[in-house]
Amino acid sequence: MASAKATINLKLKVWRQKDNKSQGGFKEYDAKNVSPDASFLEMLDAVNEELIKKGEEPILFDHDCREGICGSCGFMINGNAHGPQKSTTVCQLHMRVFKDGETLVLEPWRASAFPILKDLVVDRSAFDRIIKSGGYISVNTGNAQDANNIPIPKPDADEAFMSATCIGCGACVASCKNASAALFTSAKIQHMALLPQGQVERAQRALDMTAQMDAEGFGACSTTGACSAACPKDISLINIATMNRELLKATITKKEEHTGGGDG
Amino acid sequence: MSVKLDSKIPGGSIDEKWTKHKFNMKLVNPANKRKHSVIVIGTGLAGASAAASLGELGYKVKAFCVHESPRRAHSVAAQGGINAAKNYQNDGDSVYRLFYDTVKGGDFRAREANVHRLAEVSVNIIDQAVASGVPLAREYGGLLSNRSFGGSQVSRTFYARGQTGQQLLLGAYSSMMRQVDLGTVELYTRREMLDLVVVDGKARGVIIRNLLTGEIESHEADAVIVASGGYSNVFYLSTNAMACAVTAAWKAHKKGAYFANPCYTQIHPTCIPVHGENQSKLTLMSESLRNDGRVWAPAKQGDKRTANEIPDAERDYYLERVYPSFGNLAPRDVASRQAKYRVDEGHGALGEKAVFLDFRDSIKRLGEDKVAERYGNLFQMYEKITGENPYKQPMRIFPAPHYTMGGLWVDYNLESTIPGLFVAGEANFSDHGANRLGASALMQGLADGYFVLPYTISNYFANTKLEKITTTNDAFKHAANETQNDLNKFLSVKGSRTVESFHKELGHIMWEKCGMARDKAGLTEAISKIQNLRKEFHSNVNVPGEGKGINNELEKAGRVADFIELGELMCRDALVREESCGGHFRSEHQVDGEAKRDDEKFCHVAAWEWNGSADKTQTRHQEELTFENVHLATRSYK
Ligand SMILES: Cc1cc2nc3c(=O)[nH]c(=O)nc-3n(C[C@H](O)[C@H](O)[C@H](O)COP(=O)(O)OP(=O)(O)OC[C@H]3O[C@@H](n4cnc5c(N)ncnc54)[C@H](O)[C@@H]3O)c2cc1C
Ligand code: FES
Numbered sequence: 001m002a003s004a005k006a007t008i009n010l011k012l013k014v015w016r017q018k019d020n021k022s023q024g025g026f027k028e029y030d031a032k033n034v035s036p037d038a039s040f041l042e043m044l045d046a047v048n049e050e051l052i053k054k055g056e057e058p059i060l061f062d063h064d065c066r067e068g069i070c071g072s073c074g075f076m077i078n079g080n081a082h083g084p085q086k087s088t089t090v091c092q093l094h095m096r097v098f099k100d101g102e103t104l105v106l107e108p109w110r111a112s113a114f115p116i117l118k119d120l121v122v123d124r125s126a127f128d129r130i131i132k133s134g135g136y137i138s139v140n141t142g143n144a145q146d147a148n149n150i151p152i153p154k155p156d157a158d159e160a161f162m163s164a165t166c167i168g169c170g171a172c173v174a175s176c177k178n179a180s181a182a183l184f185t186s187a188k189i190q191h192m193a194l195l196p197q198g199q200v201e202r203a204q205r206a207l208d209m210t211a212q213m214d215a216e217g218f219g220a221c222s223t224t225g226a227c228s229a230a231c232p233k234d235i236s237l238i239n240i241a242t243m244n245r246e247l248l249k250a251t252i253t254k255k256e257e258h259t260g261g262g263d264g
Numbered sequence: 265m266s267v268k269l270d271s272k273i274p275g276g277s278i279d280e281k282w283t284k285h286k287f288n289m290k291l292v293n294p295a296n297k298r299k300h301s302v303i304v305i306g307t308g309l310a311g312a313s314a315a316a317s318l319g320e321l322g323y324k325v326k327a328f329c330v331h332e333s334p335r336r337a338h339s340v341a342a343q344g345g346i347n348a349a350k351n352y353q354n355d356g357d358s359v360y361r362l363f364y365d366t367v368k369g370g371d372f373r374a375r376e377a378n379v380h381r382l383a384e385v386s387v388n389i390i391d392q393a394v395a396s397g398v399p400l401a402r403e404y405g406g407l408l409s410n411r412s413f414g415g416s417q418v419s420r421t422f423y424a425r426g427q428t429g430q431q432l433l434l435g436a437y438s439s440m441m442r443q444v445d446l447g448t449v450e451l452y453t454r455r456e457m458l459d460l461v462v463v464d465g466k467a468r469g470v471i472i473r474n475l476l477t478g479e480i481e482s483h484e485a486d487a488v489i490v491a492s493g494g495y496s497n498v499f500y501l502s503t504n505a506m507a508c509a510v511t512a513a514w515k516a517h518k519k520g521a522y523f524a525n526p527c528y529t530q531i532h533p534t535c536i537p538v539h540g541e542n543q544s545k546l547t548l549m550s551e552s553l554r555n556d557g558r559v560w561a562p563a564k565q566g567d568k569r570t571a572n573e574i575p576d577a578e579r580d581y582y583l584e585r586v587y588p589s590f591g592n593l594a595p596r597d598v599a600s601r602q603a604k605y606r607v608d609e610g611h612g613a614l615g616e617k618a619v620f621l622d623f624r625d626s627i628k629r630l631g632e633d634k635v636a637e638r639y640g641n642l643f644q645m646y647e648k649i650t651g652e653n654p655y656k657q658p659m660r661i662f663p664a665p666h667y668t669m670g671g672l673w674v675d676y677n678l679e680s681t682i683p684g685l686f687v688a689g690e691a692n693f694s695d696h697g698a699n700r701l702g703a704s705a706l707m708q709g710l711a712d713g714y715f716v717l718p719y720t721i722s723n724y725f726a727n728t729k730l731e732k733i734t735t736t737n738d739a740f741k742h743a744a745n746e747t748q749n750d751l752n753k754f755l756s757v758k759g760s761r762t763v764e765s766f767h768k769e770l771g772h773i774m775w776e777k778c779g780m781a782r783d784k785a786g787l788t789e790a791i792s793k794i795q796n797l798r799k800e801f802h803s804n805v806n807v808p809g810e811g812k813g814i815n816n817e818l819e820k821a822g823r824v825a826d827f828i829e830l831g832e833l834m835c836r837d838a839l840v841r842e843e844s845c846g847g848h849f850r851s852e853h854q855v856d857g858e859a860k861r862d863d864e865k866f867c868h869v870a871a872w873e874w875n876g877s878a879d880k881t882q883t884r885h886q887e888e889l890t891f892e893n894v895h896l897a898t899r900s901y902k
Contacts, residue, residue, distance in 0.1 A: 019813055037539040037651075045764075046542050052762045052817065057809050060816060062332060064505040066545050067645065069430055070336040092648045117476065118814045125453065128333050132445045136438035137397045141317040141714045144388070144395035148352060151406025161399040161424055164431060168335055197397050 007033040008100040012047065014059055015107045016119055024116065026105070029059075036096035040083065041066060041073065043095055059106075060119040068092040068232065071167030074174070075120040076107040081171035081230040089169065089232040109170050111179035113217040124170050126216040127184060134208035135188040137197050156194045163191035165233050172227035172235070178219030183227040185213045186243030187235050193246055203250035210247055269522070269871055269887040272675040273377040278893050279359075282381040285676075286719055290726030297322035300725050303470055303485040304328070305457045305512050308337035309429070309706060310689025311491035312436035313713030319443030321718055326483060327440065328455045328472060330507055330819075334437045338493055338505040339709065342429025343550035343642065345411060345421035346393075346706040348386040353410055357418040359383045366704060367894040369415040369595055370669075370697020371846035371861065373528070373869070376893055377676060378695050385715040386707050390422055392714055398435040400424050411638075412555050413702035415595035415901075421703045426550060426641040432706055436713070455481070456819065457512045458750075459743045460488065460519045460685065467516075467685035468733055471743045473751075475819060478812040480744050482735035487684045487721055490516055491713070494668040494690035496529065498827045498834065499779070500771020502665035503535060503548040509823040510830050513672050513691050521680040522871035522885060524673035524693035526830065527838035530700055530847045531780050532666035533559075533599035536649055536659075537618040546664040547649055549621065550642055551702040554592045556626035556635065557659070559583050559599070561606040561619045568615040571622065571658045579620075582606060590901040597699045597847045597859070598901060600663035604780050605857060613660050622658035663780060667705060669696045669847065670837075673871040673887075677720035678712060681871075683728070686721060688712035693869070698846025751811055754821040759804030763820045766801050770794065770824070770831055778835050783851040787839040794832045798878065801828060829878050837870055840884060863896050 010031040017024030029051075034043050041063050048058035064072040068089040075090065077083035082090045085097055098104070106120060114122040164187070172183040189206050192198030198205070221240060228237045274285040292300065301324040304315045312334055315327040331337060349362040362383040367374060390408070394400060400422050401409040410419040424431040443449040452472070459471035461482070469484035492512035496502035517523045534549045562569070563580040582602055584591045594602075603619050606612065613620050627635050632655055636643065643654045650660075671693040678686050678694070689709035696704065777790035801824070809815040843866045844850045844859035853860045869887040 035540050035542065038542050039544075039649075042542050042544050045544055049762055049764060052806060052808050055806075055808060058817065060814060064331065064336055064507050065338065065341045066506065067341060067547050068648075069427065070331075070338070070340050070505065072332065072336050087644075088648060092645070094648065094651070096651055121814070124332065128335075128441065128451075128453075131438060132441040134445075136442040137395070138442060139392075139395045139439075140320040141313075141392060141439075141718065142388075144391035147350075147390045147394040147400075148407050152402055153406050154402045154404050157399050157402040157406075161401075161431070164399050164424075164434060165427060167430075168333065191399065192397055195397055195399065197395055 005036050007035055008095065008098065010034060010098060010101070011103040013103065013105045014119070016059070017116055019118055020115055034095050036094070038095050039066065039091060040093040040095065041091050060121050062121050063091055066091040069167060071169040074109060074169040074171055076109070076174065078105050081109070081175045082232050087232055087234050109174035111173045111218070113179065113181070114170060114173060122170070124168070126181070126218070127168050127170070129216060130181065130185055130209055130212045131188065133212035134201070134205040137192060138201060150196050152196060160191045160194040163187040163235065163239055166235050167233055169232065171230045171232060173218065175226045175230035176219065177224070177226070178222060180221040180227070181213050181216070181218035182221035182240050182243065183231065183235055185209050186239035189246055190239045190242040193242065202246070203253055206243065206246040206250045207254065210243070269673065269885055270675060271375060271887055272677060273375065274676065278376060278380045281377050282384055289719055289723035292722045292725050294322055298324065300324065301326070301485040302721065303483055303488045304491060305470065305489065306337070306491035306493060306689070306691070307334035307437070307440065308339040308491060308493055308689060309433055309436055309709035310713045311489065312337070312433070312440045313710050314489055314491060314688055314717045315449050316436060316439035316443050317714050317718045318721065319440070319446070319448035321722070322448065325443070325449040326452065326485065327449055328452045328457060330454065330456045330475065332454055334440065334451070334453070335434060337433060338508050339433040339706070340430045341505065342706055343426045343548065344552040345413060345423035345428045345703040346389070346432065347413065347420050347701070347703040348390045348422060348707065349383050349420060350387055350390060352408060353419045355418045357420050361418065362386060362420065364894050365416045366695070366701060367697070368899055369699055369701040371699055371859065371899055372697065372863070372867070372891060372896050373525070373845050373889065374695055374697030375889060376891060381716070382695050382708055382711050385711045388715060389707060389710045393432055393435050396435045396439050398424065398431045400431070411552055412593060414551055414554065414593045414599065415701040421552070423552065426639060429706060432710065436710070457492070458515060458747045458822065460516045461739050461743050462519050462682060463733055463737060463739045464731070466683045466730070469735065469740060471740070471747045473747070476814055478815065480748055482740040482744055484733055484735050484740070486730050487686065487724060489686045489688055489717065490672065490691050491688040492691045494671070495827070495830060496665040496668055498770065498831050499665040499774050500767050501538065501543060501546050501775070503532060503546050506545065509826065511823050511826045513687070514826040514830060516672060516680065516682070516685060518874045520682045520874070521685055522673040522873050523670070523833065524869050524871040525670040525837065526834040526872065527778065527841060527848050528669035528698050528846065529665060530596055530667040530669060531600045531663040533596055533603055533663050534621060534661045535664035535666070536646065537616065537662040547645065548664070548666060549646060549659060549661055551596070553621060553639060553642065556630070556638065557592070557621045557623050558625060559592055559619060559621055561611040561613065563611070565610040566615060567611070570614065571620050580611065587901045594901045595699060595701060600780060601849060601857065603663055607662070618660040618662045620658040621661045623654060624658070627655065665775070665779070667700055669693065669698060669700055673869070677723065678716055679720065679724065684724065686717060688717060698848055750822070751818060754805065754807045754818060755811060757803065757805050757807065759806050761804050762806055763817055763824050766797065766805060767824045767827065770797060770828055774831050774834070778838055781849050781851050782838050784839065787835045790835045791832055791839070794828060794835065798828045798832070801825060833872055833882060836882070837872065841866055841870065867896070
């Protein structure tokens with residue numbers, strides 16, 4: 001099986017940028033004798049080995065697990081976040097989907113909230129700050145009751161899980177013409193809103209996380225669905241609808257708290 | 265010959281030790297907690313849970329990781345599940361049974377007291393995870409669901425489809441981010457610890473390289489926790505992520521922390537086989553698949569037919585045949601070795617280095633939907649990597665390096681041989697003996713971080729007089745200079761071989777000579793090869809770029825240099841341990857292919873002491889192990 005499959009040759013046009021302050025530009029490279037069983041990043045590894053041998057700096061890209069779960073990898077291939085294959089991170093993309101002789105253009109995520117650090121690597125720490133602003137349930141270690149004390153209907157648990165499978169890669173932002181982080185933020189809001197444990201802070205969480213999202217400079221959502229289509233984990237647009245509903249409810253309750261106030 | 269390694273195991277019967285110890289340990293009053301600072305290296309499950317819990321207690325915490333975000337730590341990749349002795353299934357589980365299974369699974373090379381504590385707190389971990397919003401799998405009645413894992417006859421594994429590690433990590437990460445929000449934890453990402461700073465014999469800080477700017481930073485604290493993960497990448501190809509490294513642990517080792525049982529490594533039986541020379545890593549197919557998948561090899565030697573062409577009568581379901589009572593759920597070391605035997609004897613799937621993992625029968629029994637619900641994402645991952653559909657033809661699998669039981673030596677309090685240096689998660693050697701059971705690493709990492717360190721660190725502070733220090737102290741200056749010098753050296757060699765090529769060569773030596781089977785001649789040869797490799801590395805490596813700014817190759821160079829030194833120690837440890845136990849299989853010591861322990865000579869932990877230079881052989885110390893509850897016996901899964 002693994003043996004004797006025909007290898008392919010490709011042309012790469014890669015965005016090279018020394019650091020955040022420098023100007024970047026495209027450079028061309030050849031990727032030769034690529035095995036169709038190799039992953040996309042393994043193909044780049046081989047190109048990089050050649051560059052290093054020639055004394056040049058290798059192409060920098062973020063990556064770690066190489067199995068589609070850590071969310072480190074991600075760049076545009078011919079204008080598609082993570083490349084042409086649906087539901088697939090670039091580390092899980094295999095060369096068998098490309099044809100001999102193709103030219104591939106590799107570019108970093110483009111969004112003002114994701115400054116380019118070098119080559120194909122961007123700074124996605126804005127996502128951490130969105131989580132920090134409220135993407136948690138306030139329970140100190142040792143405070144928990146028995147896990148089976150609160151049954152959770154399986155459909156709710158399953159849906160919460162689906163939202164929670166977001167890997168935070170940023171493909172949604174990169175694919176959105178407004179560079180909105182609505183899909184990322186809403187997935188966390190929905191995950192926690194569906195669980196009984198998430199109820200106490202539900203309204204405040206929606207307010208805080210969306211406020212942080214705006215403060216980071218992500219654009220507004222115009223629900224075109226480009227984000228979900230590009231998402232390697234198929235995070236659904238329903239999350240965004242949920243977020244909007246949560247936000248509306250939270251804003252109303254908040255107003256009532258301010259104006260009402262005098263009950264007891 | 266040897267200084268005494270004091271494990272500080274508390275007195276009392278096994279089930280009272282931890283409770284009594286918790287009571288006897290001293291406390292730090294809330295107002296004083298604010299005055300104490302802790303550095304946490306690594307924010308995987310172990311580090312993030314420790315940082316969150318210590319922050320909640322009121323300590324000043326600084327947490328560091330090499331990753332861009334804590335959410336990317338390799339804990340995220342754990343697929344199958346996490347054990348806990350909840351006995352929700354009413355199938356006879358108990359704290360004692362989890363304790364028993366783990367001691368036996370570890371082939372009687374773990375400390376009983378630690379293992380019992382782990383089993384005790386396992387139940388709290390599930391509670392904590394659920395309370396913090398981790399969406400573990402549920403049944404239709406709304407209660408938590410369980411599956412089975414290898415080495416156990418009960419269903420005690422909690423899971424979130426094939427993404428258990430991701431969900432638990434995101435839980436610990438969000439708890440930690442809450443503390444960042446509250447100001448008790450300061451988070452430093454893309455930072456690599458390159459040295460430990462010891463002042464007056466105590467761990468007081470770290471030297472860090474900022475991976476974005478290349479700057480060398482010094483940070484001081486009252487205690488340091490290393491939770492930097494495992495070292496399977498010493499084999500180059502493993503199921504670990506690319507950045508997983510021994511560096512943090514190794515630097516601490518060189519500053520005086522003993523390294524225990526380095527040769528205890530776990531080769532996981534079910535990984536996707538190697539496809540070619542350019543392969544960068546191996547992908548695990550979760551052990552949970554063995555709940556419903558049956559492992560087999562062609563019964564006829566040299567049979568290269570595809571699986572579907574081989575009739576039932578010509579299939580050898582060897583795990584079911586050799587281990588009738590555990591069948592496909594035999595523990596990992598045993599299952600891996602059996603796969604190796606099949607391939608060595610010419611029964612490889614399609615004539616290659618692989619065996620089959622077949623879902624035909626469970627699809628017949630349960631339907632494709634049910635199988636998809638349990639393992640859908642794993643099947644999808646398999647198809648992406650291999651281009652083959654596992655619903656239609658069996659997976660092909662082969663063992664691969666996966667987990668390291670060895671690590672920095674710690675006592676019962678998880679404190680290393682350097683006072684004030686604590687070690688948690690896969691980075692320590694503590695609870696799994698010579699073989700770890702599936703779904704027990706997530707449990708151990710979270711046990712250490714959530715439920716053990718918060719107590720033992722408080723006790724350390726309450727009992728220790730700590731002078732005030734700053735990073736202008738000479739020890740910091742010296743360590744920072746040394747670190748900078750090492751980096752400059754890598755850059756100045758300008759040799760002809762890439763870092764990657766050294767790593768590959770090391771991995772090849774380790775896999776061939778210190779992998780699934782080891783023997784005296786091979787290990788001796790490996791040691792001398794690795795020594796030569798080390799010399800060549802330092803005189804012929806090519807690290808492009810400069811010390812300033814992002815330089816991935818420079819980072820890798822440091823990590824590979826440490827792996828090379830570790831590799832030699834692993835071989836040495838394997839050479840001295842003239843027995844087979846768990847994942848350590850010395851071909852000279854076996855009965856019919858099963859590991860043959862030598863309890864007379866080797867019922868101990870081996871802990872190695874660095875002697876100041878890679879050219880000097882390290883000193884081996886021993887901690888004797890006693891088994892008062894689970895009696896030493898030959899492990900049998902037949
Ligand atoms: C593919 C795979 C599947 C697995 N499946 C399971 C399973 O189903 N069940 C189970 O129980 N176990 C499983 N395991 C094992 C388990 O996932 C790990 O043992 C465990 O998650 C390790 O956690 P940790 O916190 O110790 O380390 P990690 O999660 O590896 O975290 C290490 C941290 O240290 C940081 N770090 C490392 N070096 C430095 C440095 N020098 N300076 C600063 N920071 C540093 C990293 O950035 C990271 O934050 C699996 C392992 C793998 C590889
Ligand atoms: S490298 Fe982890 S998701 Fe691609």
